[in-house]
Amino acid sequence: MFDLVHLTVNSLAVANVHGLANITISYFDMILDYLVAIIVSIIIALILRVPLMPSDRYSFDVSAIFPTPIIAMGVLSFFLVLNYTFAFNGLLLAVIIGVCSALFVKYLFYYVFPSPEGGDDK
Amino acid sequence: MNEIIGLILAAIVCWLNFVIVDTYFGLPEQPGVKGARIIGESVKKRKGDIAGGFFQGNILCSPDASAGTLMASIGYLVLGIPGGIIAAFLVFIGNRLCADPGYAGTTGSLTATVLIFIFSFIGLTPEMFIVGMVIAILTVQGIDQVRASIILGKIAEKFNRHAEE
Numbered sequence: 001m002f003d004l005v006h007l008t009v010n011s012l013a014v015a016n017v018h019g020l021a022n023i024t025i026s027y028f029d030m031i032l033d034y035l036v037a038i039i040v041s042i043i044i045a046l047i048l049r050v051p052l053m054p055s056d057r058y059s060f061d062v063s064a065i066f067p068t069p070i071i072a073m074g075v076l077s078f079f080l081v082l083n084y085t086f087a088f089n090g091l092l093l094a095v096i097i098g099v100c101s102a103l104f105v106k107y108l109f110y111y112v113f114p115s116p117e118g119g120d121d122k
Numbered sequence: 123m124n125e126i127i128g129l130i131l132a133a134i135v136c137w138l139n140f141v142i143v144d145t146y147f148g149l150p151e152q153p154g155v156k157g158a159r160i161i162g163e164s165v166k167k168r169k170g171d172i173a174g175g176f177f178q179g180n181i182l183c184s185p186d187a188s189a190g191t192l193m194a195s196i197g198y199l200v201l202g203i204p205g206g207i208i209a210a211f212l213v214f215i216g217n218r219l220c221a222d223p224g225y226a227g228t229t230g231s232l233t234a235t236v237l238i239f240i241f242s243f244i245g246l247t248p249e250m251f252i253v254g255m256v257i258a259i260l261t262v263q264g265i266d267q268v269r270a271s272i273i274l275g276k277i278a279e280k281f282n283r284h285a286e287e
Contacts, residue, residue, distance in 0.1 A: 054223075057225060060223050070228055073207050074214075077201075081205065081208070113215075113219070116221040
């Protein structure tokens with residue numbers, strides 16, 4: 001039933017358990033990179049005076065908890081699956097991405113994703 | 123694991139994941155966009171539950187935890203755990219393009235990635251989760267919208283997220 005899927009996809013990612021054949025750094029380093037990216041992005045966002053938590057469940061405001069770490073983790077994942085880990089098993093990359101995602105959330109976010117105005121159906 | 127048993131189990135896990143995450147983040151409470159309100163009122167006219175209708179309208183109009191679970195399964199199949207996280211990132215971008223804050227979709231993708239990782243130890247594969255998620259969405263949107271909305275409304279009441287109308 002799934003043979004076609006297996007053939008198609010596994011030709012892209014051969015001989016791996018979790019699809020991580022590309023990645024040459026160890027699991028421990030990967031987890032460490034993710035943690036560093038999350039923590040650095042939150043701390044830099046707080047230094048830039050982005051609020052820690054969103055005000056309620058429907059607000060479009062950015063905050064340090066959401067979406068800063070999501071952006072940092074997502075961008076770091078792109079680098080990891082392409083195996084561009086640079087120095088220190090990806091630690092340097094994680095720090096740079098954390099700083100950049102915090103800067104993006106603070107200064108560029110509303111330019112890229114403007115919050116809807118007047119179209120709200122409340 | 124047997125494919126059919128795996129599919130059923132994956133469908134149940136996906137259904138619970140996306141209904142709980144979506145209900146917690148308040149999808150039944152209010153329609154995010156006009157289309158969701160129209161679907162909710164149409165379901166209510168057919169003797170359904172308004173909160174369940176808003177839920178169905180919201181998951182139709184923007185990528186919430188349902189789309190997040192599906193995207194995370196596909197990402198996990200192709201790229202492993204980083205693929206699930208990339209799916210969360212892409213779902214967040216899609217959410218913002220659909221005028222949705224994006225809490226439910228992102229959280230749903232991340233929880234789905236964790237669940238797929240946990241269930242991979244008992245032999246459930248990401249493919250089963252993809253098919254299971256399609257089945258789970260079919261039970262909510264496809265088979266009987268009115269009865270599904272009543273069940274979703276009851277769940278919303280349990281979470282204290284029922285629409286105030």
